[in-house]
Each structure stands twice: as C-alpha cells, then as structure tokens.
Amino acid sequence: MNIDTVPFAAEPAAPRTGLPKARDMSHHLNSITKRREAxxxxxxxxxxxxPGMIPMAGGVPSPAIFPFETLSADILRYDHLPLNPPRIPKKQGLFEWLFSSSSPVTDKINIPKYAPDPTDPMAIQLATSLQYAAATGPPAFPVWLRKYVETVFKPAFADWDVLLDVGATDAMTKVCSMMLSEGDSVLVEEWTYPGAMNAYLPYDVNVVGLPMDHEGIIAADMDKVLAEWDVExxxxxxxxxxxxPTGQNPTGATMLADRxxxxxxxxxxxxxVIVEDEPYYCLFMDEYVPQGVKLSPVAQASRDAETSEGGKGNDAFLKSLPPSFLHFDTDGRVIRFDTFSKTSCPGSRLGWVTSSPIFIERLTRISECGTQAPSGFATALTLTMLNHWGWDGYVRWLRGIKANYRMKRDWMLDALADSFHLESDSNGLNPLVITTPFGRRFTGYARPNPASAEGRWDEKRGLTGAHxxxxxxxxxxxxxxxxFLGVHLSGHPEYAALGDDATRILADRLWRVLAKHHVLFAPGWAFDPEGPHNIGGEGMGYFRLSFSIVTYEETRDAMEVFAKVLGKFLNK
Amino acid sequence: MNIDTVPFAAEPAAPRTGLPKARDMSHHLNSITKRREAxxxxxxxxxxxxPGMIPMAGGVPSPAIFPFETLSADILRYDHLPLNPPRIPKKQGLFEWLFSSSSPVTDKINIPKYAPDPTDPMAIQLATSLQYAAATGPPAFPVWLRKYVETVFKPAFADWDVLLDVGATDAMTKVCSMMLSEGDSVLVEEWTYPGAMNAYLPYDVNVVGLPMDHEGIIAADMDKVLAEWDVExxxxxxxxxxxxPTGQNPTGATMLADRxxxxxxxxxxxxxVIVEDEPYYCLFMDEYVPQGVKLSPVAQASRDAETSEGGKGNDAFLKSLPPSFLHFDTDGRVIRFDTFSKTSCPGSRLGWVTSSPIFIERLTRISECGTQAPSGFATALTLTMLNHWGWDGYVRWLRGIKANYRMKRDWMLDALADSFHLESDSNGLNPLVITTPFGRRFTGYARPNPASAEGRWDEKRGLTGAHxxxxxxxxxxxxxxxxFLGVHLSGHPEYAALGDDATRILADRLWRVLAKHHVLFAPGWAFDPEGPHNIGGEGMGYFRLSFSIVTYEETRDAMEVFAKVLGKFLNK
Structure with a gap:
C-alpha cells in the first residue's frame, strides 16, 4: 500500500467482449511477485x-505551488508527412528535401493548470497531470489505448487490459522481474535485441536462440527445440x-498471420508466455520493390489504396498491418509492448502493455512501487496531441511515419542495388527486372563500374566463377x-589461416576500416545470443545498417564507400 | 549493451575534491546486480x-518526424511565494488567501526543436530532449545537480556522483533490486513509509523497526539492536x-547533525548501507512556536535572517538545513534520494540519487535496461525552469515552498491548540505561554468551551484528575x-473489554466516525512495520494528519470536529 501516491487502486478489467476470459497464468509469477500486496x-x-471531505489522509502537495501554470506546444499537423513521397528526392543537391530548414505548419495545443471543469476525471489539466497519480495514469489515457487495442489488435480473449509504462525497455525489465528466477530458460530469436538481453541475462538465464527466416521464428524448428528439451x-x-515479430531487430523480419x-x-x-515487443509495428512497410519494377495490378491497387488520403486509405493501412499475437491469444499468455517512441518521440518515455488480468494486475503493483505513472508532462502532452488530431488524424499521422520509413528503406536498398550487382538467391534472375516475392534473399557481387547505372557483369575483372x-x-x-547485411568473409584471403575466430576477427577489422572511411555500422555480434544461425552461418559476418537518420545523399555515399572498401577488403 | 538507446556510457566519477575516495562497497551487491554488464x-x-561520420549504427528516429516543434510553459516567478506569510490569512472569509483565483504573474519559457547551436551538448532542444538518451540524462542536468550536492550537502568523500531517476520510489525499487536477496534483513524507523515497504517486503525480508524520538532513530537503541543481533x-x-531523516513520514521527526x-x-x-530518502529536506521548517509566544532574541534574529529577501536570506536558509548523511560519509555507504516532487511537482517524475561510484555505476546499468533517462519533457522543462530562475532564484523558490509548508503546519498546530487544552509533557506548564524546545511532546485534554479562545481548564466538567x-x-x-497524532484509546470505556486488539479496533472505529463527519485522516497502522514502539505504545492509536492541501478554514473546521468527535468517542 502506498497511501501517499496511489489515490486509486487498479481494479481488474471487466470482460470487454463476449469471448472467453483468459486462463489462469499465476504459475508464471516468481516468488517475489507473488508476495506483492495490493x-x-x-x-x-x-x-x-x-464531496465535502476534508482531505488530511494523503501526502500530496497543493497544485497551487506547482511552478507550471500552463504548458503549450506547437505540434505538426497529422498530415505533415506525405503518404507517397517520390523515390528520389526532387530538391536540388539531393539534400533531404523533406526536412528543409523552412518552418513547417504547426498547430498550438495548450494545457491549463485548471480545466474549465476541474472535477471532470477525463479533463487534462496540470493540477492533475503534475500531481501524484495512480500507476494506471490519467484515466483518459487507458480509455484511448483500449480503443486502439480493440480496433487494431482485436484480442481473442475478453478480459485483457492495458497499463502505461515508461517505454518497452521499462516494460521488459518489469516483466522479467515479474516472471524470472535465477536459472530460468528464455527463448529468443537467433538474432535478438541486445536491450532486452540486458533485462534477462542478469538472471543467469539459459538463452536459446530459435532459427529464423524472413518471417522470423520458424515454427517447426521451435517445436523441435521444445519437443527435444532435456531438463538434465x-x-x-x-x-x-x-x-x-514486426521488423525484427536486427533482421527486419516480420511474422505474418499464419506464422x-x-x-x-x-x-x-x-x-x-509470449513477450511480444512491437516498437516497429506501425512501421510495417511490406515488401521492397526494386526501382523500375512494376507491381502486379493487384499489388499496385493495394499500394494505391494504402497511400491515398481519407478514410479508405486509413482503413487500408490498418488492414495492411500484420496481426498481433493477441489476435490469436485465447489463453491470455501474450504480454504485448507498444511504445510512442517511434510514432511520437523516444524522449516521451511512454508506452503501454496489453495483457491478461493477472499480468496487468501484477505489473500495476510493480509500477506502483517503482516508476508509478509515467511523467505527467509526457502523458498530458501526448494525450492532448492525440485528442487534437483525433482518431482518424492519428491514423493518418502513423501512415505518414510509415511512408517516411519506407522511403528511407528504399533509399538504402536502391543504393545497395546501384553499388553491387545483385542476384536473388532463389532463381538467379536479376532482381532489377522482376518483381521480388516477399522475403527473398539478395546476394551482391562486385560491379565492374559502380558509377554507371547501366554497368552489368564484366568477365574481364578476373573474379572467380561467372559472377x-x-x-x-x-x-x-x-x-x-x-x-541486416551479411558479408561473405569466408572469401577473405586470410579466412582459413585465422582459424575458429576468423569471422569475428575479420568482421571487426572490416568494421574499423569502414569507420575510418566515415561509415558507421552496428556490428552483428552485438545481436547474437550465441547459438547456431539459420540467417548467417559459417563464414558470414553481419552488420546492422540503420536508415532512420541518414539523408539520401549520406545513404548513397555510404553504400558506394562500402562497396569499394568491401571489394578491396575481400580481394586484397 | 544497448546500442540503440545508450549513446554514451557512464564513466566512473572523477574525484571532485581532495578528500579520500569511497571504500569498496561491492560486497553489498546481490548476484543479479553483479551479473549486469556494462x-x-x-x-x-x-x-x-x-564529425562527418555517416551514422548507420544507432537505431533512433529522426527528430524531423517528432511531432513536437516547440514546447513552452508559463511558470511562476521564483519569488511568487512570500517568505513570511501572516499567521492567520488576512483575506475575508478566511479562504486560502494565498491562492486566490486571480492569475499569478508568470514568465514564459520556450524550448525549440533546435537550439541556436544544436551541437552544444549543454543546449536544451527538443531534437535532443525527445530523442533516446543515455540513462544519465541530458549532460547539463548532472552538472546542475552536482553543484547542488556540493553546495548543500558537502559529501565527505571525493568520488561521489549523481544519477537521475524517475522519483524516489523508482530509486528505492532500483536500490532494492541492486542489493537485496530473499531473506535479507532491513532496518527501518519504528514508524515508516509504506511506499518503501512495498519495495523491500516482496523480498521476504526481516524488517526491524528502530526506536525513535523527535529526532528520529535513537542511536543507542540502534547500537543495541545490532550488538545483540542473533543470526540463528x-x-x-x-x-x-x-x-x-528530515520530516520523517509519518512522525515528522528530523535528525539534526549530532544524531x-x-x-x-x-x-x-x-x-x-544507509538509504537516505529525503523528499522533505527543503521543507525543514524548524520548531513550532505557539501563537503569541515570543522567540528568544537569538532565535528571532535567526528566523528574521532566514525569512528576509536577498543573498543573506538565501545563505541563512541553506545554513538552516540539517546536514545530509553524505556530509559524514567517509566510507561512501550512503545512497541518498532527492526529488523534485515537493519542490516542483510530483508529476514530473524526476529526482536523483547521490552516492559512491560503485552504486551509481550499478544503478546506471539498472536504469539503462529499465527506465532509461527520465522523460525528456520533464528534464527539458525542469532544467529550462532552473536555468531561467538561476541558482539564487531557485534557492529563493525553495524558501517560498518552505514558508508555505511552515504556514500550513502552524495552521494545523494552532487549530489543535485552540481545540484542545494542551500541556507539554516534560514540564507540565502551559505551552501557550512559554517557548517550547524543539521536539517537545504535547498532550491535549478536553476544553470546556472549544469555541472560546479564552476557554481554559474547567474543573466542573467532571473529568477525572486535574485535567x-x-x-x-x-x-x-x-x-x-x-x-502524527496519537489518541489515548486506553481511555475508551470498552478498551479493557476488547482485549488484545482493542487499539486497532477502536482506532478503526474512530477513523470511520471521523470520515462520516467528513474529516479524513490516514490510519497509523499503515505506517507500522510491526515492532515495539517508543512513539506510541500500549493503548495509543495513531493517525497521520496531512496539512499540505487543506485550506485554513478546512483546517480549523477539521480540528474542531475532531475535538468534538473524539471527546464524545472516548467518553461515551
């Protein structure tokens, strides 16, 4: 109990639909969590x-002495980002045309210390936002989030609920502290997010990486791992x-419905228990279509619908998103993390968990004696922004964000296509002239003349084999x-001589050479839970290339430098 | 490691003074904490x-797509709150004169997306504040906090440092997760803050309450507990x-220097290890002086200095604060929590830890995979406010806050003095006519006519004994x-008949009767770690009365109702 800071205790969620309730998952709580008291x-x-009660029970300061009287912000309009930006920036000099120095059009939002009706629990006012609050946050926020969850995820059980957190990293730490005991085993993808490793590795857990393909975890392989589990x-x-599961970090793989x-x-x-961490959910951008490739009429119609303004476009966008694990969760065994870090800003430190009542209730207890509610500045500003945009406006904003990331992904993949001679693994045909199916693997070879877009394979370069x-x-x-880019380090002249550590040594060497050429990648070993690899394997060194903050020009330069440096590195 | 969200790793603090460094405290870390990796x-x-590096390593969104372009706030001036408000509000109707509905004078602060020099690491700009950040927060913040710690606390070892947190509750949970193992023992005050209990009780700890007086923990009793500890x-x-240690929750006791x-x-x-939780540190208001009592010339001079405007007043205020445990901490065994919850607002979810390098480093690791940095909205707005006010302005603001709480404390204690006949335990003289030494205990008896300020003891009331x-x-x-108010429940006619649970049963009954009369206290049992009591003891039922959000009129009404209800309750 915390009588000073928890004015309202969380009540278990009422069933929201006619679906069955979640199963009892309390056997997944550790001993510390079981001891937490409501x-x-x-x-x-x-x-x-x-009404009329003289409040001498709490221990909260008077809002009259909060130094903030009003808070305001200039926010971008929900349609600020275009839905279908041109593939190659139009502005002269190829600078990042989208983010020119001229000020964008903004709207003003204001939050007063006292709302017109300060007793309205749904009102956003600093007297409440900047006061101690229940861990569940301002009551209007879960209302908004539940609408989002119901509309977008459609959970398969009735009594799910949401709980605000200060971002998915916070949520992951709380879930680990709720479930794990020292010596437990945790399943992850064969390449996995190191930020989450930080949360579970201190529990001395046995980490098992599961083989992946372009859709993430391969179900049959997962089943085999579990069927053959040997406790001894x-x-x-x-x-x-x-x-x-969506835009997996680092591989970029996305599990679609069947998977x-x-x-x-x-x-x-x-x-x-499935911990579904979905920072990139709204950044699902579907397959990459190489430059100059025509989509099939069906695919083009779908893309057109999804990039058109208005309600139909919003619907097409929502329909295009992959289903959440919640949508199949008849047991209530999914703990899903969403965050405003990529859809608004990381510094808001704001996200939420969606799960079954037992997990939400225990996480509320954990939050009450830890983070409590997220910062009132963050909840008040974010909620006011969402209310200002409205539901349709927010969906439109998400579509702009998605289009922006798709544009930047295409910048990088187009630059790779221009800097290497690419072939698709599965059929050997040039991917520049046919539509590539979702998830196809490309392999890049040296181009005789990377500066020339027309350059094709040149036998005279004296390289081994046809390509x-x-x-x-x-x-x-x-x-x-x-x-997530693999380099065929086994092609390096010293590879055999370097022995068992050859891949790591050469990857590290290449990483340094690239950094000296002012191109900074993330080394793949940081994402390795240290098991066998389906993506990668013997002789492959991996790098994660982020396209989120680089300009078009930087992307072109970096890939050109990379191709040159790599050619020299592997052939010296 | 978390390459997406931790752009800079925390370096151990350099020695700040010529003092010796902290001792090694690593044996106080639990096994999970020892396993955390930098x-x-x-x-x-x-x-x-x-410069010139093409940044493809990180995983952060572009600030260009953060929806917030500028953030601004109207903030109170640092001298908004008077230093020496009148004892009885002057405004008609006795409404809380200080917080009238007219708008106070405010200043505008603005935070742009990009500062004039966006590469200045000390600049506050949304492009940085709303981005992922190191757990240590915006670099300008620790600089500011270190100045505060050095000036106000003067730690006794050289290599202390600070770390931002999202409030002291968050800090306490992190410290417990850093140090405690299931079955550990924890020392607390005999009455203690339930919010902290929530953090350590789930570890199944053996909690030992230490006897207190008006200065908190009694050193000799503490030594005895430890000297006689029986591990078996x-x-x-x-x-x-x-x-x-300052304004202990719930007792209001403060440990001064010697203690x-x-x-x-x-x-x-x-x-x-001493976990020093100091939410009320700047609310140290010194002894209560009953109405009409003249201070000694020395005490009055000190009070005058501390309530006068200007630099001398600021100095007198800082000098009046009790020393932190850090000031005696030659070992580096103190983990101190400060918070902006009472000096700015609780909803900021912003505070900091000051401690030795080993604890700060481990807490940084814990924060990196949990809360990360506090919300950038909170750090940007708070830091901009502090910079706007400046150091002297902030100290003046703190003095206004202190004066405000002193005023409200005096409202409540004056109301008690007017609703009960008070005597000081130690000398039996009427405390209304002599200066009371710091920490004296008052006992209240029924007044024959609470409505009359002149009313004194009346033998004709037929009560037992002289009073x-x-x-x-x-x-x-x-x-x-x-x-923290004790009720002599042993005087209740049913006390003996109710047996062992009499105190709890009668306290609960009284609490309900008071609530029915629209006076809501916090029940003392919520603060009881369940040991023997030096403050309290057999037949005493305790209530915690908060004066922080009640008006002058409410305070007067509540104490009058309380006196009436209590008289009836104990004498029926």
Whole structure:
C-alpha cells in the first residue's frame, strides 16, 4: 500500500467482449511477485471521493505551488508527412528535401493548470497531470489505448487490459522481474535485441536462440527445440519467449498471420508466455520493390489504396498491418509492448502493455512501487496531441511515419542495388527486372563500374566463377529501421589461416576500416545470443545498417564507400 | 549493451575534491546486480562522435518526424511565494488567501526543436530532449545537480556522483533490486513509509523497526539492536537502513547533525548501507512556536535572517538545513534520494540519487535496461525552469515552498491548540505561554468551551484528575507535511473489554466516525512495520494528519470536529 501516491487502486478489467476470459497464468509469477500486496487502504480512497471531505489522509502537495501554470506546444499537423513521397528526392543537391530548414505548419495545443471543469476525471489539466497519480495514469489515457487495442489488435480473449509504462525497455525489465528466477530458460530469436538481453541475462538465464527466416521464428524448428528439451542437460523448461515479430531487430523480419498463429499454438502447447515487443509495428512497410519494377495490378491497387488520403486509405493501412499475437491469444499468455517512441518521440518515455488480468494486475503493483505513472508532462502532452488530431488524424499521422520509413528503406536498398550487382538467391534472375516475392534473399557481387547505372557483369575483372565471389547477402526488411547485411568473409584471403575466430576477427577489422572511411555500422555480434544461425552461418559476418537518420545523399555515399572498401577488403 | 538507446556510457566519477575516495562497497551487491554488464560497444560511440561520420549504427528516429516543434510553459516567478506569510490569512472569509483565483504573474519559457547551436551538448532542444538518451540524462542536468550536492550537502568523500531517476520510489525499487536477496534483513524507523515497504517486503525480508524520538532513530537503541543481533534467531545480519531523516513520514521527526553523525558511525561500525530518502529536506521548517509566544532574541534574529529577501536570506536558509548523511560519509555507504516532487511537482517524475561510484555505476546499468533517462519533457522543462530562475532564484523558490509548508503546519498546530487544552509533557506548564524546545511532546485534554479562545481548564466538567483524561499526544513536526497524532484509546470505556486488539479496533472505529463527519485522516497502522514502539505504545492509536492541501478554514473546521468527535468517542 502506498497511501501517499496511489489515490486509486487498479481494479481488474471487466470482460470487454463476449469471448472467453483468459486462463489462469499465476504459475508464471516468481516468488517475489507473488508476495506483492495490493493496496490495503482501498476504503480510504472511497471515502476520499466523497464531496465535502476534508482531505488530511494523503501526502500530496497543493497544485497551487506547482511552478507550471500552463504548458503549450506547437505540434505538426497529422498530415505533415506525405503518404507517397517520390523515390528520389526532387530538391536540388539531393539534400533531404523533406526536412528543409523552412518552418513547417504547426498547430498550438495548450494545457491549463485548471480545466474549465476541474472535477471532470477525463479533463487534462496540470493540477492533475503534475500531481501524484495512480500507476494506471490519467484515466483518459487507458480509455484511448483500449480503443486502439480493440480496433487494431482485436484480442481473442475478453478480459485483457492495458497499463502505461515508461517505454518497452521499462516494460521488459518489469516483466522479467515479474516472471524470472535465477536459472530460468528464455527463448529468443537467433538474432535478438541486445536491450532486452540486458533485462534477462542478469538472471543467469539459459538463452536459446530459435532459427529464423524472413518471417522470423520458424515454427517447426521451435517445436523441435521444445519437443527435444532435456531438463538434465539444458536446465529448466523455458517459460518465456521474447520476440520482436514486426521488423525484427536486427533482421527486419516480420511474422505474418499464419506464422504468428503457428508460433502461438506451439507456445500454448508448451505453456510458454509470449513477450511480444512491437516498437516497429506501425512501421510495417511490406515488401521492397526494386526501382523500375512494376507491381502486379493487384499489388499496385493495394499500394494505391494504402497511400491515398481519407478514410479508405486509413482503413487500408490498418488492414495492411500484420496481426498481433493477441489476435490469436485465447489463453491470455501474450504480454504485448507498444511504445510512442517511434510514432511520437523516444524522449516521451511512454508506452503501454496489453495483457491478461493477472499480468496487468501484477505489473500495476510493480509500477506502483517503482516508476508509478509515467511523467505527467509526457502523458498530458501526448494525450492532448492525440485528442487534437483525433482518431482518424492519428491514423493518418502513423501512415505518414510509415511512408517516411519506407522511403528511407528504399533509399538504402536502391543504393545497395546501384553499388553491387545483385542476384536473388532463389532463381538467379536479376532482381532489377522482376518483381521480388516477399522475403527473398539478395546476394551482391562486385560491379565492374559502380558509377554507371547501366554497368552489368564484366568477365574481364578476373573474379572467380561467372559472377566473381559473393560479397554480401541480405533479405530486404519488411518493417523497422534496419538492413541486416551479411558479408561473405569466408572469401577473405586470410579466412582459413585465422582459424575458429576468423569471422569475428575479420568482421571487426572490416568494421574499423569502414569507420575510418566515415561509415558507421552496428556490428552483428552485438545481436547474437550465441547459438547456431539459420540467417548467417559459417563464414558470414553481419552488420546492422540503420536508415532512420541518414539523408539520401549520406545513404548513397555510404553504400558506394562500402562497396569499394568491401571489394578491396575481400580481394586484397 | 544497448546500442540503440545508450549513446554514451557512464564513466566512473572523477574525484571532485581532495578528500579520500569511497571504500569498496561491492560486497553489498546481490548476484543479479553483479551479473549486469556494462556497454560492450563503448568504442562505437567514440567513432560516432567523429564529425562527418555517416551514422548507420544507432537505431533512433529522426527528430524531423517528432511531432513536437516547440514546447513552452508559463511558470511562476521564483519569488511568487512570500517568505513570511501572516499567521492567520488576512483575506475575508478566511479562504486560502494565498491562492486566490486571480492569475499569478508568470514568465514564459520556450524550448525549440533546435537550439541556436544544436551541437552544444549543454543546449536544451527538443531534437535532443525527445530523442533516446543515455540513462544519465541530458549532460547539463548532472552538472546542475552536482553543484547542488556540493553546495548543500558537502559529501565527505571525493568520488561521489549523481544519477537521475524517475522519483524516489523508482530509486528505492532500483536500490532494492541492486542489493537485496530473499531473506535479507532491513532496518527501518519504528514508524515508516509504506511506499518503501512495498519495495523491500516482496523480498521476504526481516524488517526491524528502530526506536525513535523527535529526532528520529535513537542511536543507542540502534547500537543495541545490532550488538545483540542473533543470526540463528533473527536471520541474516542487516545490510540496509532505510530512513527518512528530515520530516520523517509519518512522525515528522528530523535528525539534526549530532544524531546523524551518531547513526552514521553505527552504520559504519556494522557495515550497513544507509538509504537516505529525503523528499522533505527543503521543507525543514524548524520548531513550532505557539501563537503569541515570543522567540528568544537569538532565535528571532535567526528566523528574521532566514525569512528576509536577498543573498543573506538565501545563505541563512541553506545554513538552516540539517546536514545530509553524505556530509559524514567517509566510507561512501550512503545512497541518498532527492526529488523534485515537493519542490516542483510530483508529476514530473524526476529526482536523483547521490552516492559512491560503485552504486551509481550499478544503478546506471539498472536504469539503462529499465527506465532509461527520465522523460525528456520533464528534464527539458525542469532544467529550462532552473536555468531561467538561476541558482539564487531557485534557492529563493525553495524558501517560498518552505514558508508555505511552515504556514500550513502552524495552521494545523494552532487549530489543535485552540481545540484542545494542551500541556507539554516534560514540564507540565502551559505551552501557550512559554517557548517550547524543539521536539517537545504535547498532550491535549478536553476544553470546556472549544469555541472560546479564552476557554481554559474547567474543573466542573467532571473529568477525572486535574485535567480530565488525556485525549491526544503529538510532537510538532519539524519538517514535511504531517502531524502524527496519537489518541489515548486506553481511555475508551470498552478498551479493557476488547482485549488484545482493542487499539486497532477502536482506532478503526474512530477513523470511520471521523470520515462520516467528513474529516479524513490516514490510519497509523499503515505506517507500522510491526515492532515495539517508543512513539506510541500500549493503548495509543495513531493517525497521520496531512496539512499540505487543506485550506485554513478546512483546517480549523477539521480540528474542531475532531475535538468534538473524539471527546464524545472516548467518553461515551
């Protein structure tokens, strides 16, 4: 109990639909979490709400002495970002045309200390936002989030609820502290997000990477790992799967509907809790279409619908998003993280968890004695912005964000296509002239003349085989911010001589050479939970290339430098 | 490592003074904390800072697509609150004159998306504030906090440092997760803050309450507890003392210099880490002086200096504050929590820890994979406000806050004096006509005519003894927001008949009767770690009365109702 800072205790969620309720998941709580107690002073808060009560029970400062009298912000309009920006920036000099120095058109939002009706619990006012608050945050926020969850995810059980957090990293730490005991086992993707590793590795967990393809975890391989689990050799049976199913970090893979259902069913079969971390959910941008390639009429119609203004475009966008694991979650075993970091800004430190009542209730207890509610500055400004834009406006904003990331992904993939001779692994045909199916892997070879867009393969370069040796391989990402790029380090002249550590040594050497040429990639080993790899494997060194903050020109320069440096590196 | 969200790794603090460095405290870390790893990619960030580098390593969104273009606020002037408000509000109707509905004079602060020099690391701009940030927060903030710590606390070791948190509750949870293992023992005050209990109780800890007086923990009693510790009977030897030394919650006690030194020396002797939680530090308001009582010339001169405008007044205020445990901390065993919740607003969710390098470094690791930096809205607005006010302005603001709480404390204590016949325990003289020494306990008896300010003791009321039976006892708080008020429930006619649970049953009954009369106190049992009590004891039921948000009129009404209800309750 915390009578000074928790004016209202969280109540378990009422069933929201006619669907069955979640199953009991309390066996997944650790001993510390089971001992957390709910507020013993609920009755006190009931009395506190009686009009005319003289409030000497709490321990909160008077809003009169908060130094902030009003708060305001100039915010971008919801349609600020274009839905279908040109593939190549039009402005002269190829500078990032979109973000020119001229001031964009903005709207003003204002938050007063006292709303016109200060007793309205849905009102946003600094007297409330800047006061102590229940861990569940300002009441209007969960109302908004529940609408979002119901509309976008459509959970498959009735009594789900949401809980604000200060970002997915905070949520992950709370979930680990709720579930894990030292020596537990955790399932992850074969390449995984190091920020999450920081949360579970200190528990001395046994981490098991699951083989992936372009749609993430391969269900059959996952089932095999679990079916063959040997407690004596491998330790405790896994209780948690941590996954970034949309725009996986670092691979960019996205699990579509069938894959999610398959993985969900395995988790249900083996009683595994799914931690679904979805920072890039709204950045799902679908397949990469090489420059000059014509989409099929059906695909083009879909793309047109999704990039057109208005309600139909909004609907097409929502329909284009992959389903959440929640949509298949008849058990209530999914703990989903969403965040405003990519859709608004990371510094807001604002996100939310959606899950079954037992997990939401325990996470509320954990939040009450930790972060409490997120910063009132963040909730008040974000909620006021959402209310100003309205539901349709916010969906339009998300579409602009998506289009922006798709544009930047295409900048990088187009630059790779111009700096390397690319072939698609599955059919050997030039991907520049045919439509590539979702998830196809490209392999890049040296181009005789990278400066010439017409340059094709030149036998006279003296490279081995028909196309020389392969330099890079990658699967175009379907969401997120990254291209996960493999380098065929086994082609390096010293590879054999360097022995077991050759890949790591050469990757590190290449990374330094690139940095000296002013191109900074993230090294792939940082994402390696250290198991066998389906994406990668013997002789492949990986790098994660972020396209989120680079300009068109920087992207072109970097890929050109990379191709030159790599050619020299592997052929010296 | 978390390459997406931690652009700069925290470096251990350089020694700040010529004092010795902290001792090694790493044996106080638990196994999970020892396993946390520092960022493996430090080198990457060194390269990232090179001008001209094309940044494809990180995973951060472009500030161009943050929807917030500018942020502004109207803030109160630093001298908004008077230093010496009149004892009785002057405005007609006795409404809270200070906070009339007319708008106060405010200044405008603005935070642009890009500062005039966006590369200045000290600049406050939304492009940085709303971006991912190191857990240490915007670089200008620790600079500001270190000045505060050095000036106000003057730590006794050289290599202390600060770390931002999202409030002291967050800090406490992090410290528990850093230090505690299931089954540890924790020392607390005999009455203690339930919000902190929520953080350590789930670890199944053995909680030991230490006897208190008006200055908090009694050093000799603490030494005795530790000297006589029996591991077989009492479990593991304590490793942590949790204390609120200024304006203790709920008792209002404050440890002054000698007491803190004594308690520190015991902790040093027995190798105990001191968690010093100081939300009310700047609300230290010194002794209560009853209405009409003249201070000694020396005390009056000190009060005059401390309530006068200007630099001398600021100096007198800073000098009047009790020393922090840090000031005696030659070992580096103090973990101090400060917060902006009472000096700015709780909704900012902003505070900081000051401690030795090992604890700051581990807490930084914990924050990196949890809360990360506090919300950029909160840090940007708070820092801009502090910079706008300047150092002297902020000190003046703190003095206004202190004066405001002193005024409100005096409202409540004056109202008690007018509603009860008070005597000072130690000398039996009427406290209304002599100066009361710091920490004296008052006992209240029924007044024959509470409505009359002239009313004194009336033998004809037929109460037992010279003054009838005692009704209440309390020590006027020297800081904070609360009066911790004991009711002599043993005087209730049913007390003996109710048996062992009489105090709890009668306290609960009284609490309900008061709530029905629209007076809401916090029940004392919520603050009880369940040990023997020096403040309280057999037959005493406690209530915590908050004076922070009630008006003058409400305070008068509440104490009058309380006196009437209590008289009836104990005499029926």
């Amino acid at each position: 507020n013993k002073l609920k009755e006190l808060y009931k009395y506190a709400a009686i 050799k491998q330790g405790r049976f896994p209780r948690m799967l941590y996954t970034v 999610r259902r398959e993985v969900y069913e395995i988790c249900s079969k083996y009683d595994i 020389g040796k392969p330099l890079i391989s990658y699967i175009p990402p379907s969401a997120g911010m990254f291209v | 960022n493996k990619l430090k080198e990457l960030y060194k390269y990232a800072a090179i 009977k009492q479990g593991r030897f304590p490793r942590m003392l949790y204390t609120v 803190r030194r004594e308690v520190y020396e015991i902790c040093s002797k027995y190798d105990i 009838g039976k005692p009704l209440i006892s309390y020590i006027p708080p020297s800081a904070g927001m609360f009066v």
